[in-house]
Amino acid sequence: MKKSKLLALVLAAATILSTSGCGFTGSTGSTAASKTAQTADAGTKSNDTITVYDTNEIRTMVQWAASDTNSFTIMNNVSEGFYRLNASHEPEPALAKDCKISDDKLTYTFTLRDGLKWSNGTALTAKDFAFSWLKQMSADATNNYGFIMTDYIVNGAEYQAGKAKAEDVGVKAVDDKTLEVKLKQPTPYFVRLTTLPMFFPLNEEFVKSKGDKYGLDAGSMIYCGPYVLTAYDPASGSTLKKNDSYWDAANVKVPNVKVRIIKEQSTALNAYKAGELSRVILSSSDVPAMKSNPEFSSTNEFRTTYLQYNLTDKTLSNKNIRMALGYAIDRKTLAEAILADGSAPATGLIPNYMYGNGKQTFREINGEIDSFNASKAKEYWEKGVKELGGTPTISLLTEDDSVTKTVATYLQSEFKKNLGIDVKIDSKTKKARNQLMDDNKFQMAITAWGADYDDAMTYMDLWTNGTPYRGSYKSGTYNGLIADAKKQTDDEKRLQDMLTAEKTLVADDAVVSPLYYRGSAYLTKSNVKNLVTHPFGAPIEFKYASLS
Template sequence: MKKTFLIICLMLSMFVVSCGKGGKGSGNSVSFNMEAEPTSLDPQILTDMSGLFVTSMTYESLVRLNEKNEIIPAGAESWTKSDDGKVWTFKIRQGMKWSNGDPVTSKDYYNGIKRGIEPKTASEYAFLAYYIENAEDYNTGKLKDFGKVGIKAKDDYTLEFRLSQPAPFFLKTLIMPIYFPVNEKALATNGDGYATEAKKSIYNGPFIIEKWVHNNKVVMKKNPNYWNAKNIKVDTLTGLIVTDFEAATNLFENRELDLTKISVEKMANYEGKPELHKFPNGRVYYLGFNTSNPVLKNQKVREALSLAIDRKELVSSILNGAGIVGSGIVSNGTAGEKGDFRAEAGDLFAGFAKVNAKQLFDEGLKELKMTPAQVKLHLLVDENGTGKKEAEFYQSQWKDKLGIDVDVEVLTKKERIARAKAGDFEIVRYAWGPDYADPMTYLEIFHSKAKDINFAKYSNPEYDELIDLAKVNQDNKTRMDAMKKAEKLLANNFTYSTLYYEVGVYLINPKLKGVVIRSVGDSIDFYNASITK
């Protein structure tokens, strides 16, 4: 019965806290734990979940996801697609305003996308716009004239995208911040400081950022100028930055938080209580190996380090069951050809079950003319959640099974991300949550053109070719077959190695209704939230 329920949850890929009438539109405040300081609150620059939580509530994208993870109109009230799938035309909703009273027009969305692919912006998500005609050439500096890029504000309320090739999932990518609008006046006024503080931007979403206390909290107030303000029931939304889930659990118990992930140690205390909610959230955790390191350049060494980790013990003992053993980079709950992609692609590690990790490790070191005593490696993790406990587990596994000592450095999440992107690591524990509902959201980040997001610099022309095919082919079977082959190539190389898929364990105030927790894009959505007194 439990297994059946888990499969259903995975296929739904989202959880809704049952709606109630709740809140009356005045004095309604909700606080949640966003866990880490945002790397940025600039939509075209941010890359982390904390930034996405905030900007999805403060900017209005062209489209949004509803409680069923379906694309619905938002900044665009309607759209059409040409018969060949290359031209998308969006009608911008008239009457929308920025928080300073300026009208929101198609030019604002045009400005946002232009800024996102400007080379000087250095947006790590620029690759999402490469489906647009000439966007890649403009982003990489091959093309200087933005007028040749396939995006046009045809009039104040009509925005057109011309794609270089049909992209079956293009509409799904528009929920991402790189497509969010930019007000030219706010950008010009704030210059390099744009969106670095609460008052250094203006907003067109359901909320306005009132206060950003770095490394402490972000306070958002309901935006009276928002086009759908009458249906936004929360007046104040506060994201606290609490990296320690034990501390966050205490804040929840003291009624200072309405929603937070819970520490795995305290999970048992809430079993059977209405506050506890478990949800397979699509987030994949994996190790990245820096192949420029003289030891890690050897594939046998990377493979041995990966296979030495008992993932079943990791999930059961360290995560207290709040995870699913990873069997590929694409998480369960992602649609494939006919059903679940993960089920169709299978367990990519099954073929390594009988491999002797120590023997493989010794073979790799022999090729490098090294002994175990000469191996000096360093693991980066962040302080969030189970990061420290996992690091200790990996250390013990490598010591017991391979005979090596690996140093561990515990950083803030922001520092860990920055170090990974700078290539300043040897081994790093990383995580990725799906941006949109397609296996491509997991796989395209390992394309050689993905720049800093492909932080371990995996590069394989065959992999790139398969991903490029899957991006544009209109036949679902052909697309899925290409992605399955690509994922297997990635797994067999061991530059990246999957550990587990996260099962988010949350404490939610029973009085908080209408919150959507999903595995795609903004994982905690307060758009329809309300709280009873």
């Protein structure tokens, strides 16, 4: 997802269950809540069921209306697209047996597996994909995710605007097993996009037969994923059962899954301790006491929190001042000692584990381009102060949530310790902070971006439009690199463009100072194996899990 259009998802979108409010766990917070959970689990054997939880209600199961990770969690497990993310977060053929890409990288031809069936026995065909994708690009879609297709597919935007007919859009069911997709420009991550729920198929006849009742309950949907819904209540949760019609059913090991709604973290932790849930997400305050527990683990998300500098501000327009502020921050201590929730110190804008060249990640290839160096910080600060003609006053704009306040206080102490300056913290609501940044009324601010897909471009093109929110950064060199990367048909040259662009943005021009890659800490029952959470897109996979 791009810019303000998306949440993190995915394409996030991008975000993990834990951070998006979906988690796995067990808990009690009140006796009543515990009894309710125990009653709900009554009759389900612990050796054939994984029980997880989400902290927010499931908003909808209507595919073209869903935009939250809570809904995506369920959709990702009762349906799938041409490709599915594997346990290593790489796309692998799912409903498609293969995909052929033309030499100019503008035509993708997906071929379905033989004998695919919906859960009601209806044959699943390429027409189901064509119907679904056109639905997502039409005015019917209310999830604000149309761009995830219209940005790439020929005449998609025109169709969405009512200026082109369906037959003019670059999505064609050539026959029952073949879907041909034509793109506007080479998009190396397009296959990865097909792992997202917006790209899942829909059976036109069934959807139309249900009308306004489609997606309201388990019986008003049909399924093509590892599981089917047997019960669905937005407020209390969902029950899933293994889909015997699924093409890869032999490799689905866990017969039953329950996704509960538990809003309080303390209640979830208590439920986990009571054996009611399979996994729990820990708060930062719980991590120190739990780190020695053999059931403890942590994971990073594709989400970078960073300092955004305002290049039009008199003080922050000075590059030496920006360099000083960046070098003055001990990110390792921030991530590992202050946050202590699985977050990792940021060494560049692009987070750890994001795709690079298939052999190494982007971060491994580009290395550490942002670091802590107190002596360099002082050196750059003195140069900047001399150029400005005196010691400046600096304010740090932040959101008023507890985590961001903690980060801001830590930064304030680092600037005092390593630069000898008193930085004022200006704490606002998220809405007010965003407005101040949009209105160019800030000096520097703590902000973040979560990946919408597994490619560095989900970050890199944010700074090409020169908006105040992105520091009013305007660079012909940077924009040229991104423009070339977007049209580049040579994957190595495209990657090199983005590697250079990241160094230009962070190290050379010091437009942003990355702080940390957000993470989550868990406890998972010892009998639960391979319960995979993805750092982007739909967050959790039950398909690969097993129980011992």
